[in-house]
Amino acid sequence: MSQKSYEPSTTEDTFYKIWEERDYFEVEGNKEIQEDAKNFSIMMPPPNVTGRLHIGHALTFTLQDIITRYKRMDGYKTLWQPGTDHAGIATQNVVEKQLLAEGTTKEEIGREEFLKRAWAWKEESAGIMTSQLRKMGVSPAWKRERFTMDEGLQKSVKEAFVHLYNQGLIVRGNYMVNWCTHDGALSDIEVEHEDHDGKFYHIKYPFADGSGFVEVATTRPETYFGDTAVMVHPDDARYKDIIGKKIRLPLTEREVAIIADEHVDMEFGTGVVKVTPAHDKNDYEVGKRHDLEFITVFDEKAF
Amino acid sequence: MGDLRDWCISRQLWWGHQIPVFYCDDCEHEWASLKDAEHECPKCASKNIHQDPDVLDTWFSSALWPFSTLGWGNGDVEMDKLFTSQDMKDFYPNSLLITGFDILFFCVARMMMMGESFMGELPFNHIYLHALVRDENGQKMSKSKGNVIDPLDMVEKYSADILRFTLAISAAQGRDIRMSTDKLEQNRNFTNKLYNAAKFLQMNVDTFHDLKGFCVESALGRYMLSRLNVATAEVRSCMDEYRFNDAATAVYRFIWNEFCDWGIELSKADKGAIVELGAIFKESMKLLHPFMPFITEYLYHELSGTSLENADSVMIMKYPYKTKKRLKDEARFEIIMDVIISIRRAKVLVDLANQKIEKAYVKIDNISHEEQELMKPFILKLAKVDIVEFTASKVENSVSDISQKCETFIPTESIDLAPIINRLSKQDEKLQKEIDKLSGMLNNERFVANAPEDVLAKNRELLADAQSKQKKVIEQLNSLKN
Structure with a gap:
């Protein structure tokens, strides 16, 4: 044994540098031992890393590296494809915060300038992330590192888009989405759910023929102007004979029908609910089932 | 992949792939284009056109990742640098995807739809979904609970090898991982064991051959080789089924329990075998390499008399593949x-x-x-x-x-029994006293009548225990006195 004892911190950095410089991580890195018709490929799912590597990343990258190193030593022509994601909303928010700190906004500097700033931040953060990955000793083909918005991938995204568009698979239309008044549409993964104790509001809805009213219980009175039906459960004995009757909505004087749908919880509130297809996920489905009108009562800033 | 709903792909952001759809402000024609910029309406030739200001959902580009990175739709942008024309044939479908449960639908399902749609084939042969890493009590790690284990701190404090090995040996399929510094400590002991084993080998022989082409002749060498082969077979079959924890356990058990605990100890009675054990140990460094790439590289070269600076890395050497068990050597x-x-x-x-x-x-x-x-x-x-x-x-x-x-x-006759007999006799006396005391109480009618039931049960138990101990001591004494 040499005189110096094993020092992980220095040895790990030294070895890593040598491995990478010798292109061992690349597809041809193990050329000498590659066997015919043995190929192995694994993608680094483009990590959306906006800060420090956490233990979940450490696990996933460790497992990917173990299988890659095993296959590489086992004579496979091996590709572990690295890359990073542009992380739309997360990145945009970081840059917007930077601008705010400088006392300006994206609207003030304009789209072009904003994108320049975002690219600069991307360069910085991707560098931090990949240097952290290197500390874990992982061996992806760094020379092939991609970015979901690099030139080649911009082309491929357009190619895919135009193809799907021309097939009629991409269309514009009204659709219920998670909406943020600042960021616009959000994906389900970007939404955090919180339970609130709501209040019940009881509203009397008069029948159009003047024969009385039904009492609706709702936690969302603000969407009243988007109501396009009133709904009861088909098995609810209390309301069996009013199904099909018309309601004349107070203020707007609009007439809507009383419909029956098993979606209604008879135990909840009065057992009579209002249906606002444009502003409630469940009502959206009901609206589609019963072919109801969709009336949007808020704009994109929630006014 | 049933019960799918429409996917809203537009986002009201600036950062992202701007939707390549253009609108004519005059004739209201709408078209999608591959070009970066359009200048006139293809229908009415008006110059009064604009591009959709929205960008695509981030997952749109990630969904293409399994084949877009292999060159699909890239044109010739950085071809032969970022990808080659051979890639699609060699690497699609991808052999494997490893990811967490959390992005199963967001990422994986979309990759599958796009792969199927554009390539006519699903993008992966296998998908490995790993669980969550929790703290030692099974709690989710969070800053507010203060139970976060920071991987980069652990690399600094222990080593990348130790962190990697600890994660791998804990990664049982379908179960959450419990991470603790105790586990990291335990695997630090394993790296010390490796280091000390190498040090022992080198105290006896300076450098060692590679196993390949080297004849292992001694009985001990053949036995250890057989055990290495058994471990190799196990590690390989586990790796082929992505049972990372079982693979890590198999290599750990071979090196620690078999090679170090027995192989090295036995070699003290046959120093001629050490030269063979060294070659076997070097081979086991290859077996362990994917898990602990650094220390294995270091020890392999130390024992070879080389250094990474002037020799090939273990990472591009052939993985151990001999799996033959030698029954006769093992039986002995x-x-x-x-x-x-x-x-x-x-x-x-x-x-x-x-x-x-x-x-x-x-x-x-x-x-x-x-x-x-x-x-x-x-x-x-x-x-x-x-x-x-x-x-x-x-x-x-x-x-x-x-x-x-x-x-x-x-x-x-070959041992001095006096001190042993003396100790056993004293033990016998002490047990006798305890038995007398307990049976005295239990034979006392008033005590039995008044003492609570659990006290009585306890005393009876103690008595039976003392009696059986005494019986063993007396048997031992008799066998010694004969």
């Missing part, structure tokens, strides 16, 4: 180890656990003279005995132990 050493354990056990009975004794007899059925001679040096050295003799029948006047494959005897 199973007996040798059994005899050693048996004699050690017998020595404990007479308080001589760590001391050398003069003589021991070993009774094994159907064993040739040649095998006896082979076994002797290992037994002498590891069981710490001066003379060992094989016998066909029981040995009278001795302390004995019956084991799975043998019986062993330590003749009482």
Whole structure:
């Protein structure tokens, strides 16, 4: 044994540098031992890393590296494809915060300038992330590192888009989405759910023929102007004979029908609910089932 | 992949892939284009056109990742640098995807839809979904709970090898991982074990050959080689099924429990075998390399008399592949180890656990003279005995132990029994006193009548315990006095 004892911190950095410089991580890195018709490929799912590597990343990258190193030593022509994601909303928010700190906004500097700033931040953060990955000793083909918005991938995204568009698979239309008044549409993964104790509001809805009213219980009175039906459960004995009757909505004087749908919880509130297809996920489905009108009562800033 | 809903792909952001749809402000024509910029409406030739300001959902580009990175739709942008024309053939479908449950739908499902749609084939052969890493009590890690284990801090404090190995050996399929510094400590001990094993080997021989093309001839070498082959078979089959924890356990067990605990100890009775053990240890560094790439590289080169700076890396050497078990060599050493354990056990009975004794007899059925001679040096050295003799029948006047494959005897005449008899007699007296006291109470009618039931039960239990202990002590005393 040499005189110096094993020092992980220095040895790990030294070895890593040598491995990478010798292109061992690349597809041809193990050329000498590659066997015919043995190929192995694994993608680094483009990590959306906006800060420090956490233990979940450490696990996933460790497992990917173990299988890659095993296959590489086992004579496979091996590709572990690295890359990073542009992380739309997360990145945009970081840059917007930077601008705010400088006392300006994206609207003030304009789209072009904003994108320049975002690219600069991307360069910085991707560098931090990949240097952290290197500390874990992982061996992806760094020379092939991609970015979901690099030139080649911009082309491929357009190619895919135009193809799907021309097939009629991409269309514009009204659709219920998670909406943020600042960021616009959000994906389900970007939404955090919180339970609130709501209040019940009881509203009397008069029948159009003047024969009385039904009492609706709702936690969302603000969407009243988007109501396009009133709904009861088909098995609810209390309301069996009013199904099909018309309601004349107070203020707007609009007439809507009383419909029956098993979606209604008879135990909840009065057992009579209002249906606002444009502003409630469940009502959206009901609206589609019963072919109801969709009336949007808020704009994109929630006014 | 059932029950799918429409996917809203537009986002009201600036950062992202701007939707390549253009609108004519005059004739309201709408078209999608591959070009970066459009200048006039293809229908009415108006210059009054604009591009959709929205960008695409981030997952749109990630969904293409399994084939877009292989060059699909890239044109010739950085071809032969970022991808080659051969890639699609070699690497699609991808062999494997490893990811967490959390993005199963967001990422994986979309990759599958796009892959199927554009390539006509699903993008992966296998998908490995790993669980969550929790703290040692099974709690989710969070800053507010203060139980976060930071991987980069752990790399600094322990090493990348130790962190990696700890994660891998804990990664049982379908189960959350419990992470703790205790586990990291335990695997630090493993790296110390590796280091010390290499140091022992090098105290005896400077440098070692590679196993390939090297003839392993000694009985011990052949036995260790057989065990390496068994471990190799296990590691390989686990890796092929992505059972990372089982693969890590198999290599850990071989190196620690078999190579270090037995191989190295046994080699002290056959130093000629050390040159072979070194070659086997070097091979085991390759087996361990995917898990602990750094220390394995270091020790491999130390034992080869090379350094990474002037030689090839372990990471591009052939992974161990020999999986043949040598039954005869294994059977022999199973007996040798059994005899050693048996004699050690017998020595404990007479308080001589760590001391050398003069003589021991070993009774094994159907064993040739040649095998006896082979076994002797290992037994002498590891069981710490001066003379060992094989016998066909029981040995009278001795302390004995019956084991799975043998019986062993330590003749009482060869050991100084006085202090042992003295100790056992004292133990006997003490137990007798306790028995007298307990049975006195339990025979006292008033005590029995008044004491609570649980106290009585407790005392009866203590009495039975003392009586059985005393019985064993008396048996031992009698066998020694004979």
